[in-house]
Amino acid sequence: MSTATKTRRGRKTYAIALSLILCGCxxxxxxxxxxxxxxxxxxxxxxxxxxxxxxxxxxxPENNDGIAFVSPQNTRVEIRGWAGNRLPDTIITDKNAKKTINPNFKTNQGVSGVLEVEVGSQESSMTLTLTKAQVKYYWQGRSPASEFSNYYRVFYYIAQEYRISGQGG
Structure with missing residues (x-):
């Protein structure tokens, strides 16, 4: 595959992702x-x-950290939520290795977090990451890439309605 073809494919994927994000707003x-x-x-x-x-x-899972649900129409379409205890910053020795992304999303409960949309050639996903106290919360919706536009609004709605009800842990 030529570099020009890869560039066009990358721009097309970016354009699809951007249009999905804007529709979700x-x-x-x-x-x-x-x-x-x-x-x-x-x-x-x-x-x-x-x-x-x-x-x-x-x-x-046996540790009761979350769950996954699958669509009755297609078991490759799923939503899942899980959480885990976050390591204190004092334990992390290489502060430069830490990936930080500024919050870009707020749930209807008012909790700020990061919402990422990944549009792949085979599978696409929406992942919400929230941090409260020493717990990191995750929610994800994913589907085959060809069907992602059918589920995007449902995934976005569920992410908006995500709630943290206690301190957890």
């Missing part, structure tokens, strides 16, 4: 769309998120 409310929602609550870390009631949960 005006994501409609799904409360009146006929979707019935359930709430997953994690008692270990004190977080919760909505998921469509028709989706099936995968077996949770």
């Amino acid at each position: 005006n994501a409609p409310s799904f409360t009146n769309s006929g979707v019935t929602w359930k709430t997953y609550t994690n008692s270990r870390y004190g977080f919760e998120f909505l998921y469509p009631s028709t989706w099936t949960s995968l077996p949770p």
Whole structure:
């Protein structure tokens, strides 16, 4: 593949990602769309998120740090949430090795975090990362790249509704 082709493909992927992000800024409310929602609550870390009631949960990990749900139409479409204790900064010896991204998203609860959208050739995802006290919270929606535009607004809505209910840990 030529460099020009790679550059065009990279620009196309960037353009698709940008258009998806901009569409998500005006994501409609799904409360009146006929979707019935359930709430997953994690008692270990004190977080919760909505998921469509028709989706099936995968077996949770033994440590109870989160869960994943899959779509009944396509098991390659999933949403998952998990959390983990964050290492104190004093333990991290190489401060330059730490990747920092400024918050670019706020949940409806008012918690700031980072929302990243990755558009790949095979799979695409939306990942929300929040930090409160010494706990790092994650939520992710992912699907085959060819279907990501069908799920983007649902993923965005769920990320907006993500809640931290306690200190966790």
